[in-house]
Amino acid sequence: MVQGKWFAPGEDLSAAVLPVRTAVFGRGADDLDALSWNALVYQDGVPAASGRIWWEDGAYRLGDIGVLESYRSQRLGDLVLRLLLFKAQSHAAKEVRLQSPRDVAGFFARLGLKEESVDDTGLVEMMISGEDIDLDTCRHCPKASCPNRK
Template sequence: MIQGKWFSPGDDLSSVLSVREAVLGFGTDSLDPESWNVLVFEDSIPAATGRIWWKDGSFWLGDIAVVESRRGRHLGDLVLRLLLYKAQSHSAREVRLRCPRDLTGFFSRLGLREDASPESDPVEMMIPGEQIDLDTCSRCPKKNCPNRQPG
């Protein structure tokens, strides 16, 4: 079973940090007191995490990580969608992130676009709040899918 859990600023982040440390190689930092973290569990085991914070008029996403043994199950996609939903539910004007160049394809699937020098690494990406679209079917190439709604 897949479950998600939100951690508000000030909450105990030990389970979040276990994933962050295992995948990204670092634990707590100066963003933790101001970030909302999401943790995705698979069969009650912490499997993926990410966080969102407010800075300089934008929501920022970061530190999206999936435990290596749990990859390939779309858990990173779920974390990204949960973070974008959090921004959307708070009327985000825009959402930004920085990521390695080789991960831009992952983020562009949900509408984030490069917003800085094309030579930079990490790459800065953004999406205007009104363009956040979490409807999986809207970008699906399947024409005869039973889940697609007419219109």
């Protein structure tokens, strides 16, 4: 079973969020945790994917969206990204931004994030305006005969 959980700014992340972040990114707790909401996704009770969102310089920023290697390609990353975008939407975000490695930009582009620039280290700055966030999974689906459409 897949379950999602939110951790409010300043909550203890040591048991579930940090093990995922450390395994994927090689980084643990930092000063941003006091300002961020962290989303965690469990697969059958195992903390398998996480990401965070915080407010910075007039925009919501997403970061550290990662899935344990053995849990990839099961749509857990997609769920984390949707949770974070939903949080931004529910806070009436005007803009949501993130920095992505070049080879992951396509993952974020699927949900409408657009490439704006690339920094010296090769990280891609991506952005979506709040009004363009569209979390409706059915709207763009090509299956005309899906019973869910009726």
